[in-house]
Amino acid sequence: MVYRYFILAVIAGALLGCGSARMAKPSTKTITIITPSHDNPFFKAEAEAAAARARELGYEVSMNSHDDDAHRQDELIDVAIANRAAAIVLDNAGADASVAAVRKAKAAGIPCFLIDREINVTGLAVSQIVSNNYQGAVIGAQEFVRLLGEKGNYIELVGRESDTNAAVRTRGYHDVLDKYPALKQVGRQSANWSQTEAFQKVETMIQANRDIQGVIAGNDTMALGAAAALTAAGMSKTIVVGLDGSPDAIASIKAGAMRATVLQPAAAISRMAVEQAHRYLTTGSTGDPEKQAIDCELVTPANADRFALFARVR
Numbered sequence: 144m145v146y147r148y149f150i151l152a153v154i155a156g157a158l159l160g161c162g163s164a165r166m167a168k169p170s171t172k173t174i175t176i177i178t179p180s181h182d183n184p185f186f187k188a189e190a191e192a193a194a195a196r197a198r199e200l201g202y203e204v205s206m207n208s209h210d211d212d213a214h215r216q217d218e219l220i221d222v223a224i225a226n227r228a229a230a231i232v233l234d235n236a237g238a239d240a241s242v243a244a245v246r247k248a249k250a251a252g253i254p255c256f257l258i259d260r261e262i263n264v265t266g267l268a269v270s271q272i273v274s275n276n277y278q279g280a281v282i283g284a285q286e287f288v289r290l291l292g293e294k295g296n297y298i299e300l301v302g303r304e305s306d307t308n309a310a311v312r313t314r315g316y317h318d319v320l321d322k323y324p325a326l327k328q329v330g331r332q333s334a335n336w337s338q339t340e341a342f343q344k345v346e347t348m349i350q351a352n353r354d355i356q357g358v359i360a361g362n363d364t365m366a367l368g369a370a371a372a373l374t375a376a377g378m379s380k381t382i383v384v385g386l387d388g389s390p391d392a393i394a395s396i397k398a399g400a401m402r403a404t405v406l407q408p409a410a411a412i413s414r415m416a417v418e419q420a421h422r423y424l425t426t427g428s429t430g431d432p433e434k435q436a437i438d439c440e441l442v443t444p445a446n447a448d449r450f451a452l453f454a455r456v457r
Contacts, residue, residue, distance in 0.1 A: 173203040174420060175223040178234040178259075180210050183336075183364065184389050185409055186234060188453045189258060193232050193413035200421050202229065211303075213240035220244045224251040230420040232413070233268075234259040238307040242267065254423055256416040259409065261307060265433055270419050272435045274407035276308050279386055279439030280315025283405040286441055287320070287359050287384045290402055294325035295356030297382075298348055300369060302336045302361040309333075312361045312386060320359075329355065334365045341368030349376055357382035363392035363404055370400045388442055388453055396447050406440045409453035 174197040181187040186208070194204045205228065209216035216236040223231050224247070231248055233255055235241035245255045245267045257271040265271075291297070299316065302309030320326055330348040334341035341360065345368065349355060358373070358381060360366035366385025373381045379400065385392050388406025395401040415437075419429040442450055449457050 172201065173205055173226065173228050174230050174232060174417065175205045175207070175219075175226075175228040176232045177207050177209055177216065177219050177223075179236070180208050184391065185363075185387055185407070185453060189234060189409040189413040192410035193258070193417050196414040196417040197232075197420075200417065202417075202421075209236045211236050213237055213244075216241060217244050217247075220248055224248060224253060228253055229424055231255045232416045232420065233257050235262060237305055238263045240305075254420065256420050256423075258412050258416045259308075259407075261434070263307075268433065269423055270416060270429055270431065270435065271433055272412050272416050272419075272437065273308075274409070274412065275436040275438045276311040276407075277315040278436075279405040279407065280312040281319055282439065282441045283384055283386050283403065284316045284319035284359065286403045286443065287316075287357060287382065288323060288326065290382045290384070291326065291357050293323050296327050296329045296352075296354055297357040297359060298330040298332075298345065298355055298369075299328060300332060300334045300341050300344065300358065300360040300365040302333065302365070304333055306336075309336075309361055316359055334360075334368065336362055336364055338364045338368035338371075341365035342372045343368075345369045345372035346376070349373070349378065353378065355381055357384070359383075360385045363387035363389040363401075366401055366404065367391055367395060370395060374400065386439075388440070388450055390452060393442060393447050393450055396442060396444055399444075402443070404442045406442050406450055406455070407453060408437055408439070408455075411454060412437055 176193045178186045178190045197204050207219050213236045242264050248255050254269045257268045261271045332344040334344050358369040363385040370383045383401045385404040392404045423429050
């Protein structure tokens with residue numbers, strides 16, 4: 144009889160262990176880091192900064208890329224839940240498309256800490272830490288206006304239309320540029336954050352109209368593509384300004400191809416996310432609001448030596 148009750152107790156315990164995901168508790172000290180493709184130096188830098196800080200704090204690390212595919216992101220969140228990760232640091236695959244994934248992780252008892260991109264819902268992620276994209280766009284546009292002498296024809300390259308950051312940056316640009324009647328936008332295309340696509344789009348636009356004094360791009364990857372297209376067309380004196388502060392863009396500024404960019408403190412934001420995850424896991428609170436915006440910095444030939452790997456180094 145005792146043996147029979149023992150077997151029943153074991154079975155009951157097993158059934159309880161297979162219960163609702165809402166009751167799951169982290170069983171490892173692993174922080175899962177999910178970002179877009181590491182082929183982009185920005186996303187590689189933020190992933191590596193987060194991983195380094197997590198290891199310093201004593202966590203194991205799992206790094207993966209969703210390649211801006213919401214379905215792939217869902218699969219990676221499922222893996223993190225199955226592995227009972229302690230926390231997820233996520234640069235998400237879309238402000239709307241990622242809501243369900245973050246909700247699923249929360250229901251499983253795994254806190255999410257978002258970096259770089261917000262989602263369109265509050266109360267699901269513990270933290271949403273992003274660059275102040277509007278402020279960064281404004282200071283980039285102000286420098287663009289100064290470099291153009293407040294007049295001239297220009298092209299704007301915008302990022303992926305579904306990305307909240309693309310909309311915020313273009314709004315910041317135009318809140319400055321539209322104040323100057325002698326500045327005329329003669330072309331606007333989405334290059335989807337891609338250097339190759341930016342090269343092709345600018346090449347096509349300048350074939351139709353070579354009277355262009357400037358190109359302002361929603362990120363550095365597109366700005367570099369624009370600069371390459373302009374150089375190939377013999378228009379290397381055209382002003383090009385980007386936004387991100389990538390090492391390639393800073394090298395381009397030093398070489399005189401791009402004229403300015405705006406650095407997003409990606410490395411600092413990633414470290415902040417891991418530190419807040421650690422505080423949350425050890426104390427139950429980050430001590431910070433969910434939404435946090437970190438100011439960007441203008442990078443020009445005068446101060447380019449002070450920046451590297453999406454961070455100020457001196």
